[in-house]
Amino acid sequence: MAIQFNKHTSDVLLHNPLKDFKMDSQTVESRVDPLTGHTTVVRTGRKFWGQAYITDEKLLGEIAKEATERCFFCPGKVQESTPRYPEELIPGGRIVVGEACLFPNLFAQKEYSAVVVIGHQHFIPLDQFPSQLLGDAFKACAAFFQLIYERKSASYCEIGFNYLFPAGSSLTHPHVQITGSNWRPTFLVANLQQSSQNYYLNNNSCYWADLIETERKRGERYIGRLGNTEWFTPFAPMREDEVHGIVRNKSNFLEFDNADWEDLADGITRVFKFYRDGGLSSCNFGLYSGPLGEKVDYLWAGVKIVSRASVQTRPINDVWFSQNIFFDGMVTKPPEELAGEVRNYF
Numbered sequence: 001m002a003i004q005f006n007k008h009t010s011d012v013l014l015h016n017p018l019k020d021f022k023m024d025s026q027t028v029e030s031r032v033d034p035l036t037g038h039t040t041v042v043r044t045g046r047k048f049w050g051q052a053y054i055t056d057e058k059l060l061g062e063i064a065k066e067a068t069e070r071c072f073f074c075p076g077k078v079q080e081s082t083p084r085y086p087e088e089l090i091p092g093g094r095i096v097v098g099e100a101c102l103f104p105n106l107f108a109q110k111e112y113s114a115v116v117v118i119g120h121q122h123f124i125p126l127d128q129f130p131s132q133l134l135g136d137a138f139k140a141c142a143a144f145f146q147l148i149y150e151r152k153s154a155s156y157c158e159i160g161f162n163y164l165f166p167a168g169s170s171l172t173h174p175h176v177q178i179t180g181s182n183w184r185p186t187f188l189v190a191n192l193q194q195s196s197q198n199y200y201l202n203n204n205s206c207y208w209a210d211l212i213e214t215e216r217k218r219g220e221r222y223i224g225r226l227g228n229t230e231w232f233t234p235f236a237p238m239r240e241d242e243v244h245g246i247v248r249n250k251s252n253f254l255e256f257d258n259a260d261w262e263d264l265a266d267g268i269t270r271v272f273k274f275y276r277d278g279g280l281s282s283c284n285f286g287l288y289s290g291p292l293g294e295k296v297d298y299l300w301a302g303v304k305i306v307s308r309a310s311v312q313t314r315p316i317n318d319v320w321f322s323q324n325i326f327f328d329g330m331v332t333k334p335p336e337e338l339a340g341e342v343r344n345y346f
Helices: 044-053 057-064 131-152 187-203 207-218 258-277 335-345
Strands: 006-016 022-032 039-043 095-097 100-104 112-117 156-163 175-181 222-226 229-232 243-247 283-288 302-307 329-331
Touching: 022 044, 095 131, 100 131, 112 131, 131 156, 131 175, 131 258, 187 207, 187 283, 207 222, 207 229, 222 258, 222 335, 229 258, 243 258, 258 283, 258 302, 258 335
Parallel strands: 039 329
Antiparallel strands: 006 022, 022 039, 095 100, 100 112, 112 175, 156 175, 156 283, 222 229, 229 243, 243 302, 283 302
């Protein structure tokens, strides 16, 4: 069965006060994700609102100059002020790869919660983010995943990134957070696993391989390939400026080699530069995986990246009831348009 891209288009008529109350028409698209069935609305009439999310450069500059004396992620402080793991789990209590340093999250979210400081620099602008630093942070995560899988039988792990306070970070110093559990996966991973398995059983093929082949042929949302990673915009995005990357034929983090982590870091930092060139300054990403140590043919692990409302003196929230309550996607820029812009960075 071919992958179906289903959408419903409606035209809304109103006398628009922004256009001297002349009759105005706005197109609204309701889309359905071809794998999971979640719904998204693309509101083309709200395009002008994007200007409200442009960065307050003066405020961002003040944040960049923020004193590092109080930052316990900076060199000289991180060894003195951050927690350590028990020696029987991690000799020395921390994992260090290049400038990346992994240690326990002081406020645990799951059985195994860690923070990875990405580099020594207190503030890194999005358009100057070195992919090597992010790659080293991912490799520290990989070493941690291997340890908790072998010694604690942890099965489900995630990597998350909050960049600056509009995205949920309380610290300027860039870092990623990782969680591990031997109980059950997050809702997203459970949904992707079940939906991908259903597709595999019904079609005798991998949804992700079929999706990339289909998107590459259509050319609307496909962005490009970096090494063993594929990049595209989703047909039914949940958040603004959403970009996905997946690792071909690898279903969990323990299958990744160093090149895979480096390619993911490369792709993510390219998206960072696209965001910053568009006047944005805040974002989230999350890397997801199937159960550690369990190779499955129907799931490819990957990353989702979204922009957030930028650093501003009077910030505007970018998440509404539709996402928080009804779990419905809501975006202003069609993913086809977004892909055309991001493609220039790959």
